[in-house]
Amino acid sequence: MADYLPHTDEEVRDMLDFLGLDSLEHLFAHIPAAVRLSGGLDIEPGLSEPDVAAIFAGYGEANAARTNAMTCFAGAGAYDHEVPAVVKALGSRSEFVTAYTPYQPEVAQGVLQAIFEYQTLISRLSGLPIANASLYDGATALVEALNMAGGATTRSRMYVSSGVHPHWRAVARTFAAGTGHEIIEVPLVDGLTQWASVDTSDAAAIVVAYPNYLGVLEDLSDARALAGAASGLFIVAGDPVAAGVLKSAGDWGADVFIGEGQPFGTALAFGGPYLGLFACTMDQVRRLPGRIVGETLDSNGRRSFVTTLRAREQDIRREKATSNVCTNQTLMAVTAAIQLGWLGTSGLRDVATRCAEGAHYLFDAVTAVEGVEAVSSQAFLREFALRLPRRASDVIADMAASGILAGVAASALAPAGDPSLEGIENVLLVAVTEKRTRVELDAYAELLRKAVA
Amino acid sequence: MADYLPHTDEEVRDMLDFLGLDSLEHLFAHIPAAVRLSGGLDIEPGLSEPDVAAIFAGYGEANAARTNAMTCFAGAGAYDHEVPAVVKALGSRSEFVTAYTPYQPEVAQGVLQAIFEYQTLISRLSGLPIANASLYDGATALVEALNMAGGATTRSRMYVSSGVHPHWRAVARTFAAGTGHEIIEVPLVDGLTQWASVDTSDAAAIVVAYPNYLGVLEDLSDARALAGAASGLFIVAGDPVAAGVLKSAGDWGADVFIGEGQPFGTALAFGGPYLGLFACTMDQVRRLPGRIVGETLDSNGRRSFVTTLRAREQDIRREKATSNVCTNQTLMAVTAAIQLGWLGTSGLRDVATRCAEGAHYLFDAVTAVEGVEAVSSQAFLREFALRLPRRASDVIADMAASGILAGVAASALAPAGDPSLEGIENVLLVAVTEKRTRVELDAYAELLRKAVA
Amino acid sequence: MAITGLPGGRAASVPLMGHETEPTMFELSVVGRSAAQLRTTGVPTRPLADMVGAAHVKREPVALADLSERDLVGHFTRLSHRQFSVDLGAYPLGSCTMKYNPKFCDAVAADPALNGVHPGAPSTLTQGWLELLVDLEEKLCAITGMAAATLQPAAGAAGELTGLLLMRAYHASRGEDRRRVIIPDSAHGTNPASVTLGGYEVTTVPSNERGLVDLEALRGALGPDVAGIMLTNPNTVGLFEEEITEIATAVHDAGGLLYYDGANLNAIVGVVRPGDMGFDIVHMNLHKTFATPHGGGGPGAGPVAVSVRLADFLPGPKATRLSDGTYDWVAPAKSIGRVHGWHGNAMVLARALAYIDVHGGDGLTRVAQHAVLNANWLRRRLADTLPAAYDRPCMHEAVLSATALKAATGVRGLDVAKALLDEGFHSPTVYFPLIVDEALMFEPTETESPQTLEALAQAVERIVARADTEADELHHAPHHTPVSRVDEARAARHLIATEDAATR
Amino acid sequence: MAITGLPGGRAASVPLMGHETEPTMFELSVVGRSAAQLRTTGVPTRPLADMVGAAHVKREPVALADLSERDLVGHFTRLSHRQFSVDLGAYPLGSCTMKYNPKFCDAVAADPALNGVHPGAPSTLTQGWLELLVDLEEKLCAITGMAAATLQPAAGAAGELTGLLLMRAYHASRGEDRRRVIIPDSAHGTNPASVTLGGYEVTTVPSNERGLVDLEALRGALGPDVAGIMLTNPNTVGLFEEEITEIATAVHDAGGLLYYDGANLNAIVGVVRPGDMGFDIVHMNLHKTFATPHGGGGPGAGPVAVSVRLADFLPGPKATRLSDGTYDWVAPAKSIGRVHGWHGNAMVLARALAYIDVHGGDGLTRVAQHAVLNANWLRRRLADTLPAAYDRPCMHEAVLSATALKAATGVRGLDVAKALLDEGFHSPTVYFPLIVDEALMFEPTETESPQTLEALAQAVERIVARADTEADELHHAPHHTPVSRVDEARAARHLIATEDAATR
């Protein structure tokens, strides 16, 4: 059995003696016997590390879709980007991994400065002046943004484009049960949000995705105007890789930018831990959820970093806090700073551009296949939706047999269907990253041709 | 193309300007044109890291014998021991990996102290009072030991048991061409060195392996006595894992202990980098090859570590140095210290004992197979030699097809044959580590039965 | 010669060599550098505007930080040397369970067969992951004494809110509209914050002089509008709520549910199960009890386990073992919906399962025993130096108080905490729980040795001994760290949260 | 209460928190602890003496260090914080080429499909490795302009000795008994040491006032008993031997061979090839030019490439591509035999090949260009502060001299080197090459930026400026490091090379 406890039996005895106790069980003597567990946990005895490694190797082998066995065209908010060895090496340094929240800044400048740099990067990418130190993921960042809008407007109606990822909308609906927010989903037609179909004059928030989950790039001017007219917050859920080349949330006039930061150095990781991005205007800074790192001086006048505006947070403000978040995703934020440092200005631009080039090359090839058509005729960057002549899940299964993960079936994201997307069973979401070669793209098109023939 | 050079084009121009040069080529203007390379190297242009990773994945896949695809019973000086994640994590810390020889002790206490600890561990395992900071591998450690014996005795005849690994003997012969040493190989019978077959009275060194390469444990008393009689050095080439439970070189009266330290945390690694162990009596300390770390004080009286007895070394003593070694295997020595720290007294004992238990279990099972017999009737610890009714290399090939690497063919170690080992083509060396399960051992016996049927 | 910008290869900020500040990555940036290397794909290039339309293209590219790989490595390696961590030394930060996290669990999570799996791949192609999640859920239920669990919540606070929404859904399903949730005054800040986000009002009940819930006050606070109570047991002052059965009965009798804040599970794992104490909903902080590393602030994972009557409400879809032995995603019948964008912090979950498997049932019990042993030993060892807030056996953490020290010398708990840094220890948690004056909350965890505890005690003794004569020096501690005491007030007054807000 | 031993969780030796000494692992040891976890095998246990016979069993078990995993991690993580490295900052250690080593190459070498391969497995089962070795050999030959190579030598010095044995075998095959090998007085210490081990006598030729081999003196030293000459070009004072063609002709005319010490290949890779200069034997330090990390002192790899006439003598067996496209081990016809227990430092070889592949031919040329650019820039930049030993363009390293400084102020080169540590830079190589008085040998390498070089120059300027008034402080530098100047003489006088020799 594994044993990470240092104490020798003799030491345990000595320590118990010091406490005047006979046995370890006596430490729990004040706990009513009725609630104490007798007979131990119903869990098998411990195994050695190599034994457990063998069990986990078994789990791994049963994942046919692992990227080292299958070429990944799945996206829908999680992308198979290059994470270079250097980013893994730096991001896994134990000082970053085994520290906790930097409560003692004098010995936590490493994490604090890295977060400060992360905040700067997210601020620049979002085009907004302030970013927090991370949230759990994109979906929960949306919830925090809605809460911010609720707080800022003291209103409760949230108009959310149906182009926002179905899971994110689902999460927003779940938490609205507590906050009392009303989530009004605004439908898409041809991939564009039909803002005209609703009256948004009482909006606490107008939320739009850029690009949306079908890959489509909408012109955000109308949405921005509606938010202005309602004095609600304009919330843009953006792809942070796209932010390397496309107009930023700030350029479109957003009050809040939220996003999923996984593409910046975090593995696909079966969906987590990911990284919730959050940036906003200075107007909202007192409502910003989670931690913020600020620059200051130490008692010798040296530049230092420290968590700041703490009065917003749950440990101080308790039931009046802007958010309940405590543990966040710092390690992913640090990793994102490292990955963005690796990419640099030109690298992020190249990644975004290559994604787009690959996606457009594939789009042209697959839409030429008989029976396959694009769900939307609008512009897209690196992801697009296809309507197939068969169930998308069946096509995925067929292509997987040849080593290609063809994408994500839209119906898997919204099992109850999506009012905005007719014939959802046949819709396939396809994403292309900078890793995909022309050979792989050609193979994809060929396999799809066979799968729908 | 990969680019690890920081300079922007503009910076290069500025720097050249500062030097009054027009181009980078001008930096080399003083080199005679006749020897300068025109047209560049005949090597393809650089590729990106992921491109090269794909090439290397190809190399890897072509290694059928990799331990993650085949169960390893090969030994012969390189063993498939457990290297836990914690040892890998600590041993790969970049401070240890990307430093060089601790020339500035004030900023190198990390490596220096780790080596000091390593020296202590090797000293204790060898039963000898001093160890150096590492040599290249076991084979070259043998050469250094012979050189020490030559220096200590000013004699040149080295009596080497044929139980010493054939590769080590080959290496000793190679270097003897330079030193003028005469290597006299003393034959084995039933796995035991026939010291009586030679006159060792003029010996500079008596060298014996413990256990020897057939796995056999010899009683070393006679060899020790002969060395004493000749006033030569008694050199024991020992298995450091065995040293956890068996008599140490010092217990047997050795003047010098050498060994291959790979079993202490270093991967099989296709043979390198490994770790040459070297320990000796205090009499020989001024002849000790390579670096030694010693304890001292800093100017404030704090305990510190520093490389010491430097006057032995090539950079100071030049042609009179005891050895030419400069770069050694420090990282493996640090790793060995970590691995031994992980094992502790009881862990090393458990590893050695489990190896022995597995080896004896397998020995009993395979020697019961019709046509298979033990090469030696003597005691062994974790490795033994079998005489098969077929060529060992053919049996290895057959069993490999079922996922077992059956061992090392003796003839592969000594392609020109080994006078000490008749019928070498049919001899198979089999090693069992603590990782091998009973299921694997049973499978081995069953496959061998089929292979020789 | 125009060499501008700061050097990326100078190590004056590494405490090994000096105590200068480390430039930011933006200060180290030189336009035109980049470390990025992208795969050769052979895909034809195409102008961006042709692909997306000019209206979407950013006019000016965002300037990030442009670094060589060497400077990137130098910068972040240096930053790492400016950061304390469990791997460097003891981190007795109360309520945070900063135990040693086995490297083995990280290695498990680094396997591309697990972390290279897309979360949107169909269940048929991710059977290994689904099995892993089901196995973990079963083990967490065995540990908590519960019937079913969701693995989606990404941290403890997310688990709390999920639990409150479950409470809400449960009451709603019975046609009841309950508005209040009771929490003790010692509760962690996430509890009241979660209550508010769950749409409830907080009713605070006071602790009694023994540091426990005042049962009478609790009874008084109960009523038909009470949805439930949130407790952590041991509570945040490190004491076991001995009247837990009475509390449970009272709350259940009033129609309320009991929520267990599992942040303190390390004290009781394998010894007492929340379910056996009468709790209906339990969240666990896997990053505490189950040793998944804290990552400088996260990630964590906060699974929520519930009793049978709440199982149908759990978030979904959930990984489920089907009768044919295969696995699929299944939504509980009355699921409150998703609480995470995908399936939760999967790699954290995998680490926790590896930790559970290595320990086994027996090992987990020993974890709690040794954690409690260490805390009690330290409490007793320091009894004459810094007395415990409550003079009785504690569980896995010891809440001491510097009230007397402050009165006698002016040296505050914060000063003691900062001076400990100079002694080679991370500080304990200070000024939490709020109900204890000058609180210093030590949680040594089970992975620290008696020798380390003794050294920690001696360090505290040394500091306290200095308080009489060296109060001023202690007010300014720490003195050996790369930066000295940091001006927190200035940071808030004059907010600089990005490089661009700085006036450099 | 008997808590003995030192605390494994105290971090007072981490420069982040303090400057105490770190206990040794033996001081942290407590009998009875162990971190080891071995696989469950199901193999029946058996008493050791039954298996090996009582005569072989050790009476008293060797005491190693008994640590918990937590204390093991704490100890070695703390030690790592007491260690400078390239990843922390510039390391301009002349002759050592401490460039930034790409993490990518380490990742390649971590692949179990390469590093999990037993070296004794038959070639049929290790085709990937053999192909890799053949590919590397071909590329190293292309880089050096040679015909064939051995990859066995484990470091530069091993390569030297291998080269000398090749020289010996070559002459012997021609029935010639030559006894002397010429080396310049500036040569690295491994050269003369290797010459002795190769069974030759050293004849030293002086350098001329330009820092180059004195051609006339060389001609004078040549004779029929000369086996060859060992040169490094650029030589150890960082200068290119411009008369290399004349040297080669003279040596060849005398029947000798030219050996190239490739430790300085970084200066000329892709610019000049040793083969084109007339060398017959070349060793390469892969851990220098090809950026395999130095590991705190090793491992390295020192392949030796030779011209056609020496190819048959190379060590073997060698990985060889057969006519059918498969690979096997083949011994060269007149092989001198093995020089390594297996096939050389294979994982170092793999890293070097990855480095070569990522750079390509074009990239390698730029490596040399930028290395030489940086060294010359630094030399010129410091011309008024610390003059170069030879006032002419250098190659990849600049040998400066503190002779004048010492004369004027008493501050020696060593003091400058130590003071640089306090400035956040590793010291240059001091007092090598021996022919330069008060030598400070800076090798910035190509991976440091101009900004770093400028900062390094400013640091040297600051130190030199302080020499007049603060000589004493400089004599005692460094002041910020975890230990101050270390007493080397004491260590040698009073040898304590193991814990057991210490009187603690």
Ligand SMILES: Cc1ncc(COP(=O)(O)O)c(C=O)c1O
């Ligand atoms: C008692 C208690 N409850 C809840 C939490 C919240 O957990 P998390 O930080 O994972 O959100 C914490 C975390 O510190 C805690 O200590």
Ligand SMILES: Cc1ncc(COP(=O)(O)O)c(C=O)c1O
């Ligand atoms: C010029 C020169 N030659 C030879 C060597 C020896 O190489 P190694 O240390 O790899 O044995 C060195 C190493 O420092 C060197 O600088």
